[in-house]
Amino acid sequence: MSSFHIPTMAEMTASGQTPDVLFWVGCAGSFDDRAKRITKAIARILHASETSFAVLGQEESCTGDPAKRAGNEFLYQMQAAQNIATLNGYGIKRIITGCPHCFNALKNEYPELGGTYEVLHHTQFIRELIETGKLRMSGDTPFKGRRITFHDPCYLGRSNGEYLAPREVIAKLDAELLEMRRCKQNAMCCGAGGAQMFKEAESGDREVNHARTDQALETQPEVIATGCPFCNTMMTDGVKNAEQESNVVVKDIAELIAEAADLLDAPTP
Amino acid sequence: MISQLLFLLLLSTGIFFFARRIGVIRRNINSGAHWDGSDRTSERWATMARVALGQGKMTTRPVAGFMHILIYAGFVIINIEILEILIDGLFGTHRVFAFLGPVYDFLIASFEWLAAGVILACVVFFVRRNGMAIARLASNDLKGWPSLDANIILVVEVLLMFAFLSMNAADAIAQSRGLEHYVTAGSFPVSSWLMPLYSGLSDAGVVAVERGMWWFHIAGVLAFLVYVPYSKHFHIILAFPNTYYSNLNPSGQMDNMAAVKKEVDLMMDPNADPFAAAPPSDEPPAPFGVKDAPDLTWKQLLEAYTCTECGRCTSECPANHTGKLLSPRKIMMSTRDRIEEIGQQRKANGGKWEPDGKTLLGDWITEEELWACTSCQACVEACPINISPMGIILDMRRSLIMEDSKSPESITSMFNNIENNGAPWAFPAGSRGDWTQEV
Numbered sequence: 150m151s152s153f154h155i156p157t158m159a160e161m162t163a164s165g166q167t168p169d170v171l172f173w174v175g176c177a178g179s180f181d182d183r184a185k186r187i188t189k190a191i192a193r194i195l196h197a198s199e200t201s202f203a204v205l206g207q208e209e210s211c212t213g214d215p216a217k218r219a220g221n222e223f224l225y226q227m228q229a230a231q232n233i234a235t236l237n238g239y240g241i242k243r244i245i246t247g248c249p250h251c252f253n254a255l256k257n258e259y260p261e262l263g264g265t266y267e268v269l270h271h272t273q274f275i276r277e278l279i280e281t282g283k284l285r286m287s288g289d290t291p292f293k294g295r296r297i298t299f300h301d302p303c304y305l306g307r308s309n310g311e312y313l314a315p316r317e318v319i320a321k322l323d324a325e326l327l328e329m330r331r332c333k334q335n336a337m338c339c340g341a342g343g344a345q346m347f348k349e350a351e352s353g354d355r356e357v358n359h360a361r362t363d364q365a366l367e368t369q370p371e372v373i374a375t376g377c378p379f380c381n382t383m384m385t386d387g388v389k390n391a392e393q394e395s396n397v398v399v400k401d402i403a404e405l406i407a408e409a410a411d412l413l414d415a416p417t418p
Numbered sequence: 419m420i421s422q423l424l425f426l427l428l429l430s431t432g433i434f435f436f437a438r439r440i441g442v443i444r445r446n447i448n449s450g451a452h453w454d455g456s457d458r459t460s461e462r463w464a465t466m467a468r469v470a471l472g473q474g475k476m477t478t479r480p481v482a483g484f485m486h487i488l489i490y491a492g493f494v495i496i497n498i499e500i501l502e503i504l505i506d507g508l509f510g511t512h513r514v515f516a517f518l519g520p521v522y523d524f525l526i527a528s529f530e531w532l533a534a535g536v537i538l539a540c541v542v543f544f545v546r547r548n549g550m551a552i553a554r555l556a557s558n559d560l561k562g563w564p565s566l567d568a569n570i571i572l573v574v575e576v577l578l579m580f581a582f583l584s585m586n587a588a589d590a591i592a593q594s595r596g597l598e599h600y601v602t603a604g605s606f607p608v609s610s611w612l613m614p615l616y617s618g619l620s621d622a623g624v625v626a627v628e629r630g631m632w633w634f635h636i637a638g639v640l641a642f643l644v645y646v647p648y649s650k651h652f653h654i655i656l657a658f659p660n661t662y663y664s665n666l667n668p669s670g671q672m673d674n675m676a677a678v679k680k681e682v683d684l685m686m687d688p689n690a691d692p693f694a695a696a697p698p699s700d701e702p703p704a705p706f707g708v709k710d711a712p713d714l715t716w717k718q719l720l721e722a723y724t725c726t727e728c729g730r731c732t733s734e735c736p737a738n739h740t741g742k743l744l745s746p747r748k749i750m751m752s753t754r755d756r757i758e759e760i761g762q763q764r765k766a767n768g769g770k771w772e773p774d775g776k777t778l779l780g781d782w783i784t785e786e787e788l789w790a791c792t793s794c795q796a797c798v799e800a801c802p803i804n805i806s807p808m809g810i811i812l813d814m815r816r817s818l819i820m821e822d823s824k825s826p827e828s829i830t831s832m833f834n835n836i837e838n839n840g841a842p843w844a845f846p847a848g849s850r851g852d853w854t855q856e857v
Contacts (some may be wrong), residue, residue, distance in 0.1 A: 150652030162714040176841040179850045192718035206851030210840030218793050219829050220707065220815030222675045224836055229674075233684075254434040262679065265692040303794040308670025334799050335478075343812075344791030347832040347842055351790040382679050417684070 157206035171241045173255065175248035176211050176290040177378035179230050181415040183385065184378035190407035191247050191271050197412040198283040202245070202383075208235050214255040219344035226262065229254075233264035235336075238415045243267045245274045247403070249304035249377045250342070256309065271371050272402050274378050279321055290409035292322040297405075298329055298370040300361070300384060301336035302377035314400055322409050327368035330346055337361050339387075341379035362387025366397065373399045425507035425636075432640030439647040443723055444668070446761040449771075450716035453703075455663040462662045470661040475802040479730065482546075485539040489575070492536035493654065496529050496582070503636050513589075516603030523605035530608035532587065533579040540572045540579075547572070554729030564727055566651060571651050574642060581635040587612040588628035597621055598626075652728035657803045660724040663717050664804040669795040672812060677704060710777040711757040714810065717780045721805040722753040731797035731807055737790040744790035746797035746807030752782035752811060778816050788814050789826060809833025 161168055178188035187286065195202045213228030219335075244266050248254040254267035260415060269277075278284035297319055305311050312333045319326050331337045340350070340357025350356055362384055363371045375381045378401075386398045455462070469473040473490060477483035506675045515522050547555050547568060560568070586609035592600040595676035636772040646652055659666050684690050708714050714722075732738050738745050756778045779788075791811045798806045818824045825833070832842045840846045 152857055153856060155832060157851065174853075176843065180841060180843055180845040185853045185856070188853055192857055193598060194855075204854065205850065206854070207848055211836045211842060213841050214607060216833060216836055217672055218812060218815075219825065219832070220817070221820035222678045222679070222706070222816055224833055226674065226678050227685070227837065228840070230682050230686050240714045244808070249797070253668070257668050261794055296432030303792075303796075307795045307799050307800050308668050310668070312430065335796075336735070337734075337739070338792045338796065340736060340792055343791050344832065345792050348789070348826050348828040351737070351742045351744075351786055353737070353743075353790075356739050356857070357736045357792065357804055360740050383566050387603075
């Protein structure tokens with residue numbers, strides 16, 4: 150695939166342009182090697198669908214979500230104030246995020262602090278791209294008839310009631326969607342939320358992600374689909390722990406779509 | 419006449435003790451911090467109608483949900499009969515609504531079927547609690563009083579329904595014998611099964627059973643009225659205000675602390691004088707987060723009194739599910755225990771509460787429990803009456819961090835990383851955009 154340039158807001162503004170959407174990458178998507186692959190998949194989709202977009206690059210900073218949920222409201226509000234100043238400075242109207250935690254903070258918690266935007270999770274935006282015909286699936290998607298189960302991220306599902314978008318996008322893959330015993334509003338957490346990602350688990354019988362992965366494996370999937378970089382890490386670790394990595398892969402919906410969509414047809418800039 | 423006076427005395431005693439207890443709970447709840455629930459009234463009424471009145475979240479667990487709806491319907495509808503009992507008791511009448519004829523027959527018959535349903539549900543619940551190893555009901559959270567409390571309620575409900583049906587059976591026998599005062603009225607589809615128990619008795623015996631059961635039933639109902647607000651069973655009333663004041667925002671949305679916003683705004687304001695002294699105030703500054711029960715909002719204290727300890731939250735909690743110490747139900751139970759204790763101390767101290775050296779965070783709820791929460795909102799979703807144990811947990815973390823600077827070492831590093839690099843990991847902020855060179 151040919152490479153392409155991803156503009157920053159600073160570059161765009163310097164050349165007098167305004168993108169339609171801002172791609173809010175998030176910390177995991179920017180720094181974590183596994184999550185960066187998801188970020189690149191989202192970028193490829195945006196590029197291939199000829200979406201006018203930019204990123205903040207070095208001007209992006211943590212939304213403050215993990216600090217807030219660990220009890221550090223000061224740090225969270227400092228982060229929020231800084232990010233809102235940046236976003237408002239560029240006149241941002243529409244944001245796509247690759248992370249449900251950023252999504253929840255930007256969508257629900259920033260408005261009261263002065264940052265009001267239309268915020269979409271990447272699965273919602275991908276659904277929109279498919280519905281408006283800007284993104285086409287290849288006639289024969291590599292996932293046709295494959296067994297895929299979807300793990301609902303808490304901050305997309307229960308938090309924001311979005312259960313359909315990821316499922317409708319998976320449906321476009323012609324795959325067999327398998328629901329876990331606990332799904333949608335009853336889905337079980339992967340164990341990473343509420344700042345757990347950044348600490349050792351408290352002592353108990355077992356790890357939350359191992360228990361959740363077992364529930365996913367019960368559906369005998371070939372792919373565990375995720376919509377959150379933290380869930381992805383947790384489920385990947387769970388699959389390894391269950392010694393199933395040769396049978397089951399964990400992939401973000403954006404990665405599945407990037408593999409299945411007709412991205413090669415996209416014009417290169 | 420004497421029996422009317424006796425009835426009046428019984429009734430006013432019951433109401434007096436009930437009202438006194440309600441006053442105590444009201445004061446305890448109102449000792450919480452400010453919370454404004456005066457907005458979005460139509461949405462609030464609709465939520466209450468759906469969740470409390472309509473039992474909208476009960477049937478996610480079909481067996482318990484169906485049985486609960488049976489008891490709920492029985493409780494609400496059979497209370498129409500209480501109205502007749504009150505009038506009869508105060509004015510010395512007997513079955514005062516008998517003039518309704520076929521409507522009365524229909525009402526009595528439906529009460530009887532519902533009473534049978536209530537007995538069935540209570541027996542099933544009793545067996546589930548005591549004879550089956552259902553994790554959320556056999557849990558350590560319920561050791562001792564909470565488990566006894568639940569059983570007392572089930573047994574009393576069965577006894578009351580049995581008395582109600584026996585009263586009807588004896589009445590029907592008295593009617594068939596044409597005894598004085600016993601007008602022919604009512605239809606007795608269920609209590610007719612009990613008639614063989616009493617049909618061998620003399621006329622005086624039948625009247626004694628009818629009167630005895632009538633008095634036992636109403637005395638039991640009044641005793642129940644007094645008992646309920648001391649019990650987890652108070653949800654039968656508080657579920658309504660609690661669902662009215664439901665959190666209507668997305669369940670993952672945490673409030674932005676206004677006190678912190680003021681500080682941050684000041685820091686971001688280039689015109690603010692960094693050396694300005696704080697304006698003088700008599701009030702001590704409000705603490706950040708929740709350390710003790712009165713730091714919670716009155717709504718959170720209402721939730722604590724509303725919780726009926728069903729444990730659906732705990733059985734959905736990923737931390738509890740994997741053997742961690744956290745049980746969202748226990749968070750609610752501890753909160754109620756603590757605010758009750760503070761209420762008692764306040765009363766003993768003439769209305770003023772002096773800190774007693776204990777706090778909800780630390781003496782009832784441990785840091786280990788708080789740090790096990792993944793903030794996944796499963797407990798919030800699972801609660802049939804929209805209680806949020808997670809809200810209390812996260813508010814307590816705020817106290818740990820912002821008042822006591824107590825956090826696991828790795829969480830402290832996460833804070834430092836965000837402060838220094840704008841990311842929870844130790845990557846330089848300058849490399850945030852590096853991935854764009856790799857596409």
